Each structure stands twice: as C-alpha cells, then as structure tokens.
Amino acid sequence: MAEVSLAVIGLAAQLFISVVQTYRFISDAQGLVKDAPELYWKLRLEEIRLLAWGxxxxxxxxxxxxxxxNAGLLDDVCGILTRMKEILQSTESMSKKYGIQRVEDPGVGQMTVVEEEEAPKKRHKLVSKFKWAFTDKTKFQTMITDLQDFNNGLHSLLRLGEYRAVGLVAQSESLRITESIATLSHLQKACIEAIDSQATATTITRSSSYYRDLLLATSSKQLLAAQSMDVVAPTGTSLPSRPDESLLKESSLVKDYTKNSPSSLRLLASYSHPENPPTQVLIEWKDIDKTNPHLRLISKRVNDLAELLDERYPKPADFRVLDCLGYFEDENNSRFGFLFSLPPQAQPIPPSSLHDLLARGAKTLPHLGERFEIARMIATSIIRLLDCGWVHAALRSENVVFFQNSGKGPQSLALSSPFILGFTYSRPQDPNESTLEYSQSNDTTHDLYRHPDVQRSHLTKPSQTRHIRFQQRHDLFSLGIVLLEIGLWEQIETLWKPKYTPDKFFDKLLSVYVPALGHRMGEVYRDVVWELLAGNGTGGQLGRGKKDPPCGDDEKGDDEVDESELGERGWADLIARLEACRA
Structure with missing residues (x-):
C-alpha cells in the first residue's frame, strides 16, 4: 500500500489504514502460522480482499x-470502518471474544517520537512494544467470520462489474503470494472452510462465488506446481523413455475427420470413449519434431498441457479454456491431436477465430460494448493463467475462437464467449527450463505478436546469442497486440511494412497506432494497451483514475527480467481498468 501522510488524507482513508495495520499485527500473532495455518490464510484472504477494495x-x-x-458512499464506509476499528483495537474484545491476547514483545523497547511517526508507513515491520498471541482457535474463527461480514458489507456497495474486477485482483494477489504445494494446500483448505461457512449462513452473499473461484484456481496452480517437480529422464538412462501418459488415447478412438488435413486447421471429429457413447470433439494439432533431442521433455509437456486442461479438473469460467478429453498421436504426420469438448449450446461446426473476423473488416465489426467485453474476457483469461505460473507463448488473434450458438441461425457467433486455444507446450514459469517451442510454422506474421526481445533472439545466429525463454511479460506483450487489433479492428499484419525492423515496428505501434485508440476506444483502453506493450503491465491505477502513457520512453530490452519487477500489485489491476471501459 502506498505511503500516505495521515495529515493530508480524509477520515475514511485514516480509518482504512488503521484497520489494515491491525490486520497485519494480528497475522503476526504468536503461534498462528504454526498451530493454525488454515486460520492464518483465512485471515490473509480477508486482508487481501480489503486491500483490493481500498x-x-x-x-x-x-x-x-x-x-x-462522489459515489455517495462516504458515510456508509466510514460507519463500517469505524466499527471494524473499534472491535480490532479493543484489547478486551480481542481477548474475550476472539481469543487473542496482547503481550509485551521483549525484543522491542520503548518507541521514540520518530519511530511512532514512522510506524504507520511500515508494511510488515511495524514498530510496536506489543505483539498479539494466538490462544483459541474457536474464538479466532469467530473473528474471521466477523471480518468476512465486514468485507461483504463493503463489497456489497460495488456494482456487479466492479465487484467482479475487485475480486479478480484479490484472487490474483492471493495466488501470487502462494508458491509451495504445502502453502497452496493451506489456502485450499481456507477456501473450503469459507465456502462451508457461507453455505450455512442465513443470507446468500456474492463472496460465495469468490471463494469457489479462488479454490478452483488454487487447485490448478497446485497441479502445475506438482508437475514442475517431475523429473524427466535424460537421454541414455535406464528410466522409462516417456512420462506417465494416461491422457494419451488410441488413435482408433478418433474418427470422422480428414486424416491428412493441414495442422493449422481445427477439425471436428467423433471420439468414442470406451465407457461412453461417441461424442463430437474439436481437434487441435501440435506438430512434433521426432529428431528433437528434447523429445522426452516435449512428451511430458504435451501430457502436462492435456492434464492442465483436463475436464476432471474444474476451472473458473473466466479461464476461458475448453475441457480437454486427452490427445492422440498421428504418427503419419508427426503430430499430436488434442481433443476438446465443445462448449454447451455450440453448433457442431468448427469455430471462427478472431483473426478471421478481423479479416472481414467492417462486415463483422461488433458494437463498442461487445469489443470492450471481448477484450476484457481475453485479458482475464491470460492473467488467470499467469497467476497460476504458466505462459501461453503463442497468444494471437487466430488462437481466440468463437463458436456458433445452437438455434440462433447459421451466422450467429457467440461473441460474448471467446475461448483461448493454441497453447504451446505451456509449462510452469521455471527459470531453469529452456523454451522448447518457438513456432509451429514459418509464418512470419506470428512474430508480430512477439516481444521485440524474443524476435531479436531468434533472428540472430545461435553463435551470437542464446534464445531467451518465454516469460510472462512476453504474454503480456502479445495480449497488448491482440487488444490493439480489437480496438482498431484490423489484423496486425496489415500494419506491418517490409521496411520495418522489429524495433521500428514497435516504435510505430507506440507512436501512431496505440494513440489512435484514444478516439476509437477511449483513453482508459488506450492506456491499458500502451502499458501492456511498453510498460510490462505495471504502474496502472486500479479502477478509479488513469495513468497517461509516457512520451518517448521505451523498454530496457534486457534479455531476462525478473517477473517480480512486474509490480507489487500484479497484472490483475489492468482488468479492473478494462472493466471501467463502457459504451
């Protein structure tokens, strides 16, 4: 939270900061993390929800x-925050009602005047002569329930779209601060208990869906963390030549499709599961180079990708991915075919890509509100994947698809339901792993979606430079290009000229095409796109207000950038800004 002088801020802000500081004192209570980790994470969840709201x-x-x-909410908010402060800062209430005792910290002496003035500015190192000691689980749970109620009251003041955006920011923060499988397990249990407590409540609140979606996202991240711990046997060892391929299906089970179709085409087929009647599926191809020395690792990643998208692992709806039923090997064409279930209510015909719609120009131009919603849903999907520690590495408009709705005519595309396909060998964001897949074709237009650093590393000779691994910031850049296409309603290749180098084209985007979004999509949308392309997705304002694009600033162009440099608040704040874009 930014450092703010208490002398120049209003009453509500002072109350808010005071409550947050008390939250942090309590989360440091002696014995809490060790003896009751689930209670600790339930407390942290409420703190994060409060901060995102603020x-x-x-x-x-x-x-x-x-x-x-200006929103007419000041008195209501001050009332809720005042009540929170009274309860949390009452030593008697904390001890008798919530089972937390205030004890003197022998490691801290009397504060000086300077230390007392500096205390409100410190994050987790607040200077205090006292600490809280955790003593009673049952009473502590009562406090968490009360804090949930207070948070629910504050969040109920938001409109539905605002609530959705703030909730995504809070979920993103919760996922980014949990890395180990053990910690993710504690967070899962905290979500489950929160869901159970909501189920027994006398009133239904919006927060029920918040904890449910966070639980599903946490489960996905836990799966990815477990996958990253698997060891692939190096060539020449006696270990099995392939990882567990339980999702690899017999090719004979997949029927009724064109056998030697180009890999770029997505096809419908019939899949006969041994225990279920035949069902229609969508095939997406992944070409495989059988001479690649990393074939074992590629095979593992293919299976990992299928497992990530597996229908057996439910995911939040805003992931915008199709359920994967498995994959099969097309040995005659050296490729794998991923089998995806069609979404509910979709007609049994191949989907249309965003790239296809852009090619038709004004004939398929959605109204402004639809374009805002398409952009928000695509951005939400990518950022949710980033929160789970994975990269897409091939995000472009041809990998955003729309199905046709059943019963609404042959030309009725479900523009309100985009899905993300075209995942490369997506893998955990592990700096020790090298990128195995750069492109599935020699189509140079794919490079237009790639960060200039990535393009440069692959244009030069291997002896001159090493290939940099795909990072999450590179997905953010690709997202910026897709949002630029949506805003201009043009394919990115129509903006490219043969005389451009990657750097000159990047400069042209920032100096000409991104500014053109201002009068087409509004300043907020323009600034989000600029930030994704040039600002690495950081520094933006959440919800209210905006940040103007700097003039003349460019990226550092470093070969490797620590993902922690992407900002303390992460990428989800961008979604809240897109949520504010309305027709």
Missing amino acids: RYWGLDQGKFDDFLQ
Missing part, C-alpha cells in the same frame, strides 16, 4: 474520500 476506491492515489463522497 485500491479500487483510489487509496493509492490519495483520493479515497473524494471518490467515496
């Missing part, structure tokens, strides 16, 4: 009270 209302911009006043 940032939406401009706390980081010093406009918290002003925004609340």
